[in-house]
Amino acid sequence: MSRRTTTPGTRFRLKPLSLLIASGIFLQACSSLPSSTQVDEDNASTGNRIERTAGNTRNNRQRGVVINPGTVELSPQPEALPSHADTVWYRVSNGLQFALDYHNEQIEDEIEWFRDNPGYIAEVTERATPFIYEIVQEVERRGLPLELALLPIVESAFNPMARSSQSAAGLWQFMAPTAASLGLKRDWWYDGRHDPMAATSAALDYLQALHAQFDEDWLLALAAYNAGQGNLQRAIRSNRDDGLATDFWSLPLPAETVRHVPRLLGLAHVMADPDHFELTLSVVPDQPYVHAYDVGAQIDLGLVATLAELEPELIYQLNPGYLQWATHPDGPHTVLLPVGSVPAFEQNLAELGDSHIxxxxxxxxxxxxxxxxxxxxxxxxxxxxxxxxxxxxxxxxxxxxxxxxxxxxxxxxxxxxxxxxxxxxxxxxxxxxxxxxxxxxxxxxxxxxxxxxxxxxxxxxxxxxxxxxxQRLRLEPDTLATADANGTSNNPSALQYEVRQGDSLARIAREHGVSIEDITRWNQIGRRSLIHPGQELVLYID
Incomplete structure (x- = not known):
């Protein structure tokens, strides 16, 4: 299989990175992107692989395959590297191994969604900043395709605190039993599913095992990751018994899995050539953002912030695996710090002595x-x-x-x-x-x-x-306040509103004569939450 390389004429559009990574938004597992327009399953069967040569790409239109402009392979050694070559996203684009060999209507639907939602790509690439370099490093260390480094975008919108309605959690959206089987620690103090480094190691272990189990087919491995090994095995067995093909595109899989794999493939197409799709990526230098520092004993995270001369909120965001105010009494005691803050932290920690709590x-x-x-x-x-x-x-x-x-x-x-x-x-x-x-x-x-x-x-x-x-917080409901907040005291009409293409919270609020604050309160979402076509919101209209 040949690899696609980016040419000097391919330009990434890059977005300046804010100094403090914004707080994560709680999103559901594997639904950080909307459902694609339903496509005819007959068009999504076996005709999905693109044969590629060193100099061009062959378009098999008789099989319904569509080649996107700008995916032609050129010289892998350009005379002068473009300025974006020092970003981690450029590194990812040159480490793609299988995604660009596929293109069909399902993948095109996902590509179009990314094209139509440029703000989403800008936001998730910025949110990935603290951890994407380390993830890419680990993927490459194992000799795996860099498509896998993009999987947290599909799984959780790169939010390490994401939780799904099915209780999957973290960047890689692990269910509790799967996490336990992979050795991720979970208790009152710590949840390894939310620890970006621990969860990444476990996820890659799992993906490698699935890849080996399912004939070294990455599409099947990704499908098993999403649907479960048992469900995929049953789908393969069912098709085999009926004399049908057993490739991913032919299998009777859950609707979410049918969308999940094309999402990643579509994302890889977009990330391979963001300029072609008029997308802006956040500038993420191809260098470490964080340093893992093993304190060796339980330590208060607020104290870590003071010793590192940082705001506590940044320390909490970089260490989401710790559920309480300190590291685990029995370990782990490793904290992630911005690289530039490590010298100050080491010096201040040495002067502090042994008292960390x-x-x-x-x-x-x-x-x-x-x-x-x-x-x-x-x-x-x-x-x-x-x-x-x-x-x-x-x-x-x-x-x-x-x-x-x-x-x-x-x-x-x-x-x-x-x-x-x-x-x-x-x-x-x-x-x-x-x-x-x-x-x-x-x-x-x-x-x-x-x-x-x-x-x-x-x-x-x-x-x-x-x-x-x-600040004072109420930790129990106020019956009267709750009634007023939901509008129930005046008997308003509850409207189920389906988000349309181009909608924003401000636009929906303006059209229905309510405030953005009303919508976020009624639907228990943040003011900065991403909304997507097909999502349903509850509105109370007088």
Whole structure:
């Protein structure tokens, strides 16, 4: 199989990168792109492979194959490299191994969607910035095709915090059983599915195994990744028993899988020549953005930010695998830092000593229970047991408990053995919470076993809101406020609105006489959320 190379005349359009990566948007697994227009299955059968030569591409129109302009192979060694050659996306475009050998109506539908939604490509390529270089490095280290480095765009829109309606999670959208089978750790402190580096390693392990299992056919491997090995095996067996072809295009697969593989192939076509499709990519230099630093012990993420001289929110975004305010007590203790911040972090960490966690000392009151104290301080019983060397749940009034908590800038972290902690933390009023430094909606929701959408709805804020220390949040619904917010007190009509081509939240709000804030609240989405044709939104119209 020959590889396509990009010529000096092919120009990437590049978008300047913001200094702080925007907060991720929660998207569903494998639905970060819309469903393509349904195509005739008869046109999507066996005639999908393009035969290519070193100098040109042969168009087999009798089999319904369409060659996109600009995909002709030229000299693999241009005399002068274009300026975009130092970007990771250029590197990806030259590492494609199989996608450009396919083109059919299904793939063309996906290409057209990307062409019609240039803002999507600009946003996801920017969101990929912290992690795409490391992913490309790992894919190349294993000798795999760089199409696989694009898979997180299809799976999660490159949002490491993405969760699907089926509870798949992370860049690579792992279900919990699959994650466990691949050795990804998951508990109260940490979820390896959200850890970009751990999840990438597991995903590539899985894809390599599927590739070997299904006759080294990448389309079948990708289909198995999406639909499951068992479903693909049954589809192959069914076709074989009926004397039918068993290539991807011929198999009776779930509708989502039928769209999933062409999406990746269409994306690869687009990324191979973005200028041809008039698309702008964010500038992502072909060099590391992050450095993995093993602290060697549990450390508060807020403290990491202080030591690295960075904003806490950036540290949380770069380390989404940690679900709480600190790394896991038993490991991993590796934190991802921007490369440029590593020297300051190392120096400040060395001066700090061995104390990486801050503590509160709480005096047990009559009637207290370990479970009640854990709930009050947003922790777990086993964390209190481990911290205080308790073997059971029995506690005695008047004794003290050490309670690990989030670091506040300006504090000096104190060791647990020193018992030099602040006085008892004041009781949080029922149903309310005061935001502390380093808090995010995600961490507060996990701490109190709520969802981000619930907290956002109860407080009339967007799901991607940046919280301020001292801000008060309601952690339970206000019946009257909820009724007013949803418009139920005035008996409005609930309208199911299907998003059309070219729609935006502003346009929909203007057409229906409501505000953008109303739409985001009613549908529990962020103001910056991507909407796509075919998506349904609930509108309450008086």
């Amino acid at each position: 801050t503590w509160d000392r709480y005096t047990i009151q009559s009637g207290d229970t370990l479970s009640g104290i854990a709930a009050r301080f947003g922790t777990q019983i086993n964390v209190l047991q481990q911290t205080n060397n308790l073997t059971g749940s029995r506690i005695v009034a008047g004794d003290s408990l050490l309670i690990p908590r989030a670091y506040h800038p300006g504090e000096t972290p104190l060791s647990a053995s020193g018992l030099l902690a602040v006085a008892n933390t004041p009781t949080v009023p029922a149903g309310q919470y005061t935001v502390r430094s380093g808090d995010s909606l995600w961490r507060i929701a996990n701490r109190y076993q709520l969802t981000v959408n619930e907290i956002a709805t109860w407080n009339d804020i967007a799901t991607d809101s940046v919280l301020r220390p001292g």
